[in-house]
Amino acid sequence: MSVEHHVKLPEGSIEKTTTTLNLGPTHPATHGVFQNILELDGERIVSAEQTVGYIHRAFEKLAERRPLYQITTLTDRLNYCSSPINNMGWHLTCEKLLGVKTPKRVDYLRVIIMELSRISDHLICNSVVGVDSGAFTGFLYVMQYRELIYEIYEEVCGSRLTTNMGRIGGFERNFNSAVWEKLDKFLAEYPKVLKEFENLFTRNRIFMERTIGAGPISAERALNYGFTGPNLRAAGVDYDVRVHTPYSSYEDFQFEIPVGSTGDCYDRFLVRNGEMWQSLSIIEQAYRKIQDMKGAEAEIYHADAPLYYLPPKADVYTKMEALIWHFKIVMGETEIPPGEVYQCVEGGNGEVGYYLISDGGRTPYRLHFRRPCFIYYQAYSELTKGAMLSDAIIVMSSLNLIAGEMDA
């Protein structure tokens, strides 16, 4: 694309006609630690060069020295807006390698947690798109429902942001009554809030003019750039890992995949909103399925996998056998079969993949994370070329870039 330069300099001038602007690494509008070196002609972007890696923590190397359980905490810190999805994805990877089969109730509990995470992830992303276009209200308004989701996490696993939730084979404990009460509250109140949130934005003239046509991408380019998740679907490709490679019994649920057509910020916004409605419906379906369970099945919260699932703490203190297993599992001394596994889940911003190679040792021989936003962020310079500086900000927030995930 040829861009006409608007700054006219006298003949023979040695000055540049463009301005270099460092956007980031700690610019308040970038929502994370990444830097963009923009070449500007007035307010129009001539080129953008991304620099990533500011919070690189060498997770892949660290993982080569950690038993499987200790890697869960690393996955928390990838996409920290939806860490439970990463945790579950990692447990699913281990279960695939170890051949652990999870009971249906565990799958449904996981689905509830993963869909709650998806809602909290999309909620933040969409409301931040609002903030960047000048609408702060939505962001503050939905924050209390993210808070409610975090309270549910807290009841399930004890922590909020970096959850380290679950175990290989299931959950560390059954959901208590507070979880279900809070979930009831969420399911009862959130639809109204989401509706109101949509009312604030979807037909808002200012919001539409800011987002429609900003940072568009065609389906073909999006695929070539390795887009996944809502960003790909906004470009019109109905690829969703939950449907194409079902995991955790997603095949038992009825839901739609919202798609857009132009792949611009507005479509990405609509797709995320649509997905939140679908997530709510999935949670309700899972809730009903769990309520329909009877007898012993209704109490199961982990697979019968004594080799990998920690024994109850009370037994560890009182029974020799349980103590031995506890020690073996914590020290990573249970048998891990050699193998090569790729497992993916639909994360908040795309396909989160785990490529695990085990040589039978106590730690992975190699572990690679497929981090969706690392892959699609390279399209940023193409998306913003020729756009206005203010579009650069809104494109960045609507891509749902998470620095922790990008830099691993």
Add this chain to the structure above:
Amino acid sequence: MALTNETIKERLVARFGEQLTNFEEPYGLLTFEAPKESNLKVLQYLFDDEELRFQFLTDLTAVHYPNMPGRELAVVYHLHNLRDNVRIRFKVFTASAQPDVFTATQLYSAANWMERETYDFFGINFVGHPNLKRILNVDEMEYFPLRKEYPLEDQTRIDKDDSMFGRGALPMTQQGPAEGPMSPNQPELPVSGAPVE
């Protein structure tokens, strides 16, 4: 019309014959290997063939096997045919003395940063890459940190030694005794493939 692993294998063997080796299906995912010189030919064929159409590059990374002389570094491609919803894994092996592999950026724009990351951590020199420089690590770094010769912890520690727990060193992990602090120029595995500045 479902595209099965057998069909993919048949078509590939019909086109490339003996060149493709080590067909496996770990956990149902078709995996095979090609000589590194023909990685682009295979990728192009997988991309263009009207039945295969592996047009989505899911993942690209590398693995270091220091005990396989002449084929220490493996570049691993995960490809996805979104129409038939089939995935495959494709590997090429290269010697760490001359880790040159052709770039896939012409086929997949997504490969750009993934190859930069792979170069950054393993030192694979992607020939023809438009901008092969470090991406996550600092530019001044002189070694490739995910290679196995750079131990993560102090190797004098014995409390985490596998052999202390009744599990001997296994063939894949078997390494010579690691020595002292990291040094970029260890004699047994010279680091090469210097960046094209």
